[in-house]
Amino acid sequence: MLRRSLINVGSHVNRRQQKRLQRSAAFNNSNNNGDVHGRDASSATVMGAGNKQKTMDDLGGPTFMTTLYWLFVKGYFQTTQQMQIEHSKIYGPLWKSKYGPLVVVNVASAELIEQVLRQEGRHPIRTDMPHWRSYRELRNQAHGPLTEMGAKWQRIRSILNPRMLKPKHVSSYSDTINEVVTDFIKRLDWLRATSGQGVMINDLAGELYKFAFEGISSVLFETRMGCMNEVVPEETHKFIYSVGEMFRLSQIIVLFPKSTWPYMPFWKQFVAAWDHLFKVADKLVQKKIEEIQEKVDLDQNVEGAYLTHLLLSDQMTVTEILGSITELLLAGVDTTSNTISWSLYHLAKEPEIQEQLYQEVIHVCPGDKVPTSEDTALMPNLKAIIKETLRLYPVVPGNARIVAENEIMVGDHLFPKKTLFHLCHYAVSYDDSIFPNPHAFLPQRWLRGPEEKFKLHPFGSVPFGFGIRACLGRRVAELEMYLLLSRLIKHFEVRPDPAGTAVKPITRTLLCPAKPINLQFLDRRV
Numbered sequence: 001m002l003r004r005s006l007i008n009v010g011s012h013v014n015r016r017q018q019k020r021l022q023r024s025a026a027f028n029n030s031n032n033n034g035d036v037h038g039r040d041a042s043s044a045t046v047m048g049a050g051n052k053q054k055t056m057d058d059l060g061g062p063t064f065m066t067t068l069y070w071l072f073v074k075g076y077f078q079t080t081q082q083m084q085i086e087h088s089k090i091y092g093p094l095w096k097s098k099y100g101p102l103v104v105v106n107v108a109s110a111e112l113i114e115q116v117l118r119q120e121g122r123h124p125i126r127t128d129m130p131h132w133r134s135y136r137e138l139r140n141q142a143h144g145p146l147t148e149m150g151a152k153w154q155r156i157r158s159i160l161n162p163r164m165l166k167p168k169h170v171s172s173y174s175d176t177i178n179e180v181v182t183d184f185i186k187r188l189d190w191l192r193a194t195s196g197q198g199v200m201i202n203d204l205a206g207e208l209y210k211f212a213f214e215g216i217s218s219v220l221f222e223t224r225m226g227c228m229n230e231v232v233p234e235e236t237h238k239f240i241y242s243v244g245e246m247f248r249l250s251q252i253i254v255l256f257p258k259s260t261w262p263y264m265p266f267w268k269q270f271v272a273a274w275d276h277l278f279k280v281a282d283k284l285v286q287k288k289i290e291e292i293q294e295k296v297d298l299d300q301n302v303e304g305a306y307l308t309h310l311l312l313s314d315q316m317t318v319t320e321i322l323g324s325i326t327e328l329l330l331a332g333v334d335t336t337s338n339t340i341s342w343s344l345y346h347l348a349k350e351p352e353i354q355e356q357l358y359q360e361v362i363h364v365c366p367g368d369k370v371p372t373s374e375d376t377a378l379m380p381n382l383k384a385i386i387k388e389t390l391r392l393y394p395v396v397p398g399n400a401r402i403v404a405e406n407e408i409m410v411g412d413h414l415f416p417k418k419t420l421f422h423l424c425h426y427a428v429s430y431d432d433s434i435f436p437n438p439h440a441f442l443p444q445r446w447l448r449g450p451e452e453k454f455k456l457h458p459f460g461s462v463p464f465g466f467g468i469r470a471c472l473g474r475r476v477a478e479l480e481m482y483l484l485l486s487r488l489i490k491h492f493e494v495r496p497d498p499a500g501t502a503v504k505p506i507t508r509t510l511l512c513p514a515k516p517i518n519l520q521f522l523d524r525r526v
């Protein structure tokens, strides 16, 4: 019925638009089979009154001044994730926001997000990161997966994907990560004894940042950086500081036109931060090349993980490897550490869920057995806890980098090529028609038995993105989170800080805790 009405409407649009509309109808029909989501899907496709094709001009939304008012007078500057929810209440699931000359189309329903993502082509476009790209051009460095585009991007991904995403390769990083987990637990013991009156871990997110940095470096560079030492080495400290500076300055630099950058003190600091990152990464790569060369000279077997594979496979130049591996490292730290922080924060508040997880872990890994990737595959509660954490705290709360490659139909609006979409994942996470009781931490909603009637919308929570441009580090991130969380819960009972108050999320490009998370870690065996 819906399809027929669209085809009739199609007589008022050209043939290509008509085809798109039909495809869009097929979307809705498949989405609404059995009324899975209980939403009014007709709003997504039916043409407007008067049968005129709706376009960007017909879309509501705040003016630039209104947006500024929301950000700086109403105070949503650091809680733009919450602004998504408020704006979707006012304007519906699709609205436009103006930032000076820039127009961004906000998409805040699972159906419409699905439509945008499913219409991506062979080379999905993200807004280029002009400041990151400019640095690379200035220093003749190579682009990595985050900053590259088109066929060159596809080539990089085809080289980087297998060892990052294929389960058999990813599980081979288990031992490396488990060594870091062991050292992290020792570090927690030391922190509790020296600065936590025997129980407290203060600023857990800061400690988990060091864990994630050490974990991903040991996979990528096959080198330990010393973040789990009682005293973190000066060089590593400076590297971590440079990462922070580069992200901090990035937010400032993009506010200014590119032509002014060379005259800005910020730009010089930004370049200096990148210089340091590339210098350290280069040193690690050169060290690995020497190690490989030594083994080759001695006729020994060369074995290694990610970097060794890239160097030996000869598919990329050393400069290209450096460009990619540095970007992987930058993408893989705060994302993972914030997710683990939030999951522990909730487990501390929910003793029953924590106990259930503990029972699951000791059932699969009794006694002193250290969980491996095969073991965590048998722990549905563990996976559900991570999924629920990523629903409540999508690390990328609004993906503002989706650029339409071609003209695109979203809902009942036709958008021109190059439209910039902001996918409001955070708003959808709290949509009670998709996730009943959305503010509650309920991992069980992800444990679907055959008898269960309620089926979650596949685009209700897409924390790692979707399709060929989705997160490159997803499998490694999951491995790190599963191995760490299962072992922590096996060792410790985690409890809230008796003097603590609620910690809310804020957006600093990524969704982060607004203040330090302090928790009690009690020995289970005491």
Ligand code: HEM
Binding pocket: 126, 145, 146, 157, 216, 327, 328, 329, 331, 332, 333, 335, 336, 339, 390, 395, 396, 399, 401, 463, 464, 465, 466, 469, 470, 471, 472, 473, 474, 476, 477
């Ligand atoms: C909980 C942890 C993580 C989350 C939630 C996460 C989420 C995401 C999201 C939402 C994207 C954007 C997808 C898109 O543009 O459509 C992304 C991209 C990316 N992520 Fe992750 N990520 C995580 C961990 C990691 C790790 C550990 C690494 C590195 C080992 C990594 C490397 C990347 C890279 C390189 C991209 C860019 C891919 C491209 O544009 O081709 N991420 N991630």
